[in-house]
Amino acid sequence: MTLRLRLLLAFAFLSVVTAVAVAGAGYVRARDAIVQRAQDNAVIETTTRIEQLYPLPARPPDALALERIAGKVSGREGSALAQANGVSAGSMDSSVITPELRSLVSAGRVGWQRVPYGGGVWLVVGMQMRVSGGGSSGIEVYVLRPFTSEIQVVGELARNAWLIGGAGLVLALAMGFLAARGVLRPVRDLRMAAWRLGQGDLTARVPVRGRDELASVATTFNSTAASLEHHVGELRRMEADARRFVADVSHELRTPLAAMTAVTDVLDAETAALPGVAGQAARLVNRETQNLTRLVNDLIEVTRFDSGTAALALDDVDVAEVVSRTLRMRGFEVTATLPSGVRARLDPRRLDVIVANLVGNALRHGAPPVSVRLSVVESSLVIEVADSGPGLPEDVLPHVFARFYKADSARGRSEGSGLGLAIAWENARLHGGTLIAANRPGGGALFTLRLPLEGER
Template structure:
């Protein structure tokens, strides 16, 4: 349920409760007052008419006397009944007199009661008349008066109460809509700004209106965003400086490394003629120079990816031939399943780098036999490199393509640069492909490379 709907429902519930409480209480009080006043007036009027007949004779009245009494107290709109000693007379239907009212009048008190009659509501008033000296007589008088006008007034009050309640509900809903709009607009602006911030737009800000709690939230958000923008800017500047430093150092190292490589190649050719310790030192220098050259080349390649200058040199190639050449040139002893006739448009140099890094990693850190398989699935080129080693620990899998990541923190250094798998992953991404690391059910690591056959970017 949205916040707008909750606000509207809350205002509607509050307005309904308020309308029921105010209108209902007003209606009940007004209805009771109208009914009470009508009953009091009817009782007073009937009492006055009866008092005009006093004093009554002491002798019991006959039927004619009762008819005369009923006619005197009935009035123009009502009907009356006078009775004594079982004799009754008048225009009123005796059946409307309830036993409760008869019992009350028989006890000498004035009573009244509303009763339904003839499709309407009537007020029946009854009392016992007195004879000379104030003693109660046997004559009971009942007067029936229409109560329709009072009922109409009460009905009109009920309609007015409903109308007032409905108008109050509409007004409350309108106020709720305006309030929700005023409250939710800053919330929506904050949501949009937070989304923009999450998408990398660090310049996203929220307009600050007023001095309420929402304005305080907007101010805090803007302050946080400004601080984040500043810190991210500093981090980006430091990262750019670090990348530039690595690129500069790598390029500067290439010239002395070229000279060192030339010297070590000469030494390597003469190692057989050198005495024991000198030969070992020459071989060590040659090997370490090659490792340093490989590290510098990998660093230069990484800086190209980071700067966005890495580009594909696409060509229509036989994939099996490219992979076979990679394995043959590096002397990798693996089991290869490379069906012929699989052609794709890709960068053969970068595919060579990917396969060489994957197979070299499997041979260094896995266990033989290492297998390389080529297939086509769902218009994608699929190359799988698997080994028979212990596999990759679960905590290593999320970081296997991270730069300079070492699964064994106790291992100070390795033959590789620590960038091989990262460069393979970047080359796969450059082809709009994927490179995934996993463990085989039977043991061993499995790297799966997927590249589009068309080489679209």
């Protein structure tokens, strides 16, 4: 449920409760007052008419006398019934007199009661007539008066109460809509600014309106965004400086490394003629120079990926031929399943780097036999490199393609720079493909390279 809907429902509920409480209480009080006044007036009027008949004749009343009494007290709109000693007279229907009212009048009290009659509500008033000494004359008089006008007034009050409640509800909904609009506009602005900030737009800000709590939140958001923009800018500057430094150092090292490589190649050719310690030193220098050359080349390649200058030189190649040449040139002893006729548009040099890094990693850190399998799945080229070693620990799998990451921190420098798999992953991404590391159910690590057959998408 949205915040706007919750606000509207809250205003609607408040208006309904208020309307019911106010209009309902007013209706009940007005209804009771109208009914009570009408009943009092009817009793007073009936009592007045009866008092006009005093003094009563001394002889016992007969049917004619009761008829006269009933005619005097009935009035223009009502009817009356007078009875004494089992004799009744008058135009009133005696069936409307309830036993409760008869009992009350027989006890000498004035009673009244609303009863349904003729499709409406009528009022029956009953009392005894008294003789001059205050005693009972034995005559009971009942008057039936219409209560329709009072019921109509009460009904009109009820309709007005409903109309007032409905108008209050409509007004409350309108006020709720305006209030929700005013409250949600800063929230909407804040949401949009947060979304832009999450998309990398560090200049996103929220307009500050007023001095309420939402304005305070907007001010805090703007301060946080400004601080974040400053810190991210500093981090980006430092990262750019670090990348530039690595690139500059790598390029500066290439010239002396080229000279060192030439010298170590000469030393390597003469190591057999050198005495024991000198020969070992020459071989060590040669190996470390090669490792350093490989590290510098890897660093230069990484800086190209980071700067966005790495590009593909796409060509339509026979994938099996490229993979076979990679294995053959590096002397990798693996089991290869390379069906012929699989052609794809890709960068053969970068594919060579990927396969060489994957197979070299499997031979160094896994266990033989190592297998390389080429296949086509749907519209993708798939190359799987598997070894028979213990596999990759679960805590290593999420970081296996991270730069400079080594699962065994005790490994020496000569075992790799920690950039090979990272470069393989970047080359796969550059092709629009994926490189995934996993463990085989039977044991051993499995690296799966998946590239689109038609080159970069």
